[in-house]
Amino acid sequence: MVAQVAFGAVSLNGLTNRTPVVVEEVSLAQLSENQLYIATPFAKPVILNPEQKQQLQERVVLKVELVYTRFRSSPTFNQQLLNLNRLKELNRLVPGLFEAPLWEFQLTEQTKGNNPEVCNQMFHGFIITFRPNSSNSMLKQEADYLKKLVGSFLKQDSIDRYNNPTTTNSNLTGSSDSTGTGDSTSSGTTKKPMKFTIKTHYDKKWGYIYDTIWFVDTVKPPPPPDFFYNHQLYQDSTVLNAFDRNRDWSNFIVVTDVTGSMSPYSAQVFIWLKAQTQNDKAKYFVFFNDGDDTESRKKKPLETKGIYVTENKGVDAVMQTATKCMLKGSGGGESLENDVEALIEGAKYYTSASSLILIADNFESMRDYDFINKVSKPVHVILCGSERGVNIQYLDLAYRTKGTVHTKFSDVTNLNDLKEGEHIYIDEQKYLFKNKRFHFVYDAFQYQNSSVR
Incomplete structure (x- = not known):
């Protein structure tokens, strides 16, 4: 043996x-x-x-x-x-x-x-x-996809106003796993019933439509780029689910990784923003690409750059900043990102923020992990692609900033209650808290064949 x-x-x-x-x-x-x-x-x-x-x-x-x-x-x-x-x-x-x-x-x-x-x-x-690197042409296609996605939102708004001037975004209610219809206004005026869905489904003409808000028989969303190496990611509703489960979040800054492979999750940020009846909970949006195409060997912690910030002035303005950041970036296949630098930079623009929401690539660790102590606001980490386990660096980030961690299915809000030597289970996988840090517990990981990011 x-x-x-x-x-x-x-x-x-x-x-x-x-x-x-x-x-x-x-x-x-x-x-x-x-x-x-x-x-x-x-x-x-x-x-x-x-x-x-x-x-x-x-x-x-x-x-x-x-x-x-x-x-x-x-x-x-x-x-x-x-x-x-x-x-x-x-x-x-x-x-x-x-x-x-x-x-x-x-x-x-x-x-x-x-x-x-x-x-x-x-x-x-x-x-x-x-994971494949994205070429400049691929990054452009991903940016164009997001632009078309937002463009279809705006087109839908025009149709709604034309068909029924009393219809507003307050029609958009429901969770990321529900369907519904239009309701009545608070004043009692009945709106035209308009069915919507926020489910993943397959349309014979348009292909896969994922986790978005589309009215039946009106504007169809654009299909995702056909080159994308794993189209199953467009079925992943991690970001929408996390926002939906935590509707009490307010007065925050959204910090989003937009390097290659993150477009399925970036799209959900705009879907979420568009669905808000009053989109004033998020005050600023920060997008980062790990250095604006800088060579890896030249990247230094907290000096990597490639960070773009915008005040929340609506989904169209936020989209422009996001696509600019994407197009300035590089392949997105590296194993390190400048998450901490982006968090620090974003907090400078809105010092009154109650918290920072980081939409992070679980497969990529932090280039600037050693500088977590410089983040002064609680960080709520939404982890994209955590089916095989949570990257323990993000558990450490949430713990040290008195924040939380959120996967597709779980909200981890009790990290600061853990005592030395205790274990925590997240989505049925086990982690050890020891020496003020989190550690994988190897026997919790099965390495079975499945789709991965």
Whole structure:
């Protein structure tokens, strides 16, 4: 039996115990531009191309696949132990990879080799899948999508006013998982019944329509960009759900990451803003892109820039600032963002704010994590893409600022009640509070196959 080995969050033994995917042979020629390989020899754990370390440190990893062959020369050969040693070597090369285990893991067993000579010619090692970087043209398409989304809001307003001058945005009631109809005004004047939905559904002509407010048989929303690497994200209603569950929030600043892959969540900010009968709860909006296309090696904590701020003067004005920030940004595939810098910058514009709401990419950590103590307002963190677990840096941010954390399904409001050594469960996954910081508990993570950001 192989002994338990854990590095921070990950039980390496737990990974090697998984049922493998069986294939005849893995072909490196089939790798996409968002994948790279880390090679090991047949029957040995040593890593042959450690120069790939930099990419693993800088980019967001979605999947780690360990590839080996079924063939063994000796009946006593222990494949599980070899796989474990290969994982230990990868951990030595990139320890940070195992400190935030938000990726999918897969064992892949090849069946082609039936002798050492054949196996020596086959690939063994790791295939790493990254979240794609966005090109400038892709960023423009995402920005255009958001502009069209807001444009359809404004067009709908015009139709509503034309069809029924008494209809106002106060018709828009309901949660992110409900449907409804128009009601009567407070003065008793009956408005024209207008059905709306805030559910995810599929339209044969228009494709997927997600978590937005559309009146039946009127203006249809634009489809999301067809290049987007994971269209299931447009079904994720994390931001809308969090706002809907916390309607008592007021007098706040919204700080939003608009780097690549965040457009499904940015769209929900505008949907939420448009749905407000009185949109004065959010006083300012801050958008950040981690440095305006600055090279990674030149980015310094609290000096990264790429932060754009606007007063809340309506959804159209806020949209202009957001798209400007998006277009000035870069690929969005890096593993670090300047969240703290954006929070500090936003607070300067409205010192009377009661709190800051950070809409954060759960897969990306904070470049300026060590400066959390400079944030002077409570931070309510809405985490996007936390299905595989919560990035513990954002738990620390909320704890140290006396804020809260919000996932698609949960509101975590009791962080400051935790005592040393206590555990907390968030969406059925377990975390340890120790030394005034949060830690993953590895046995809570299953690494099962599923869609990831």
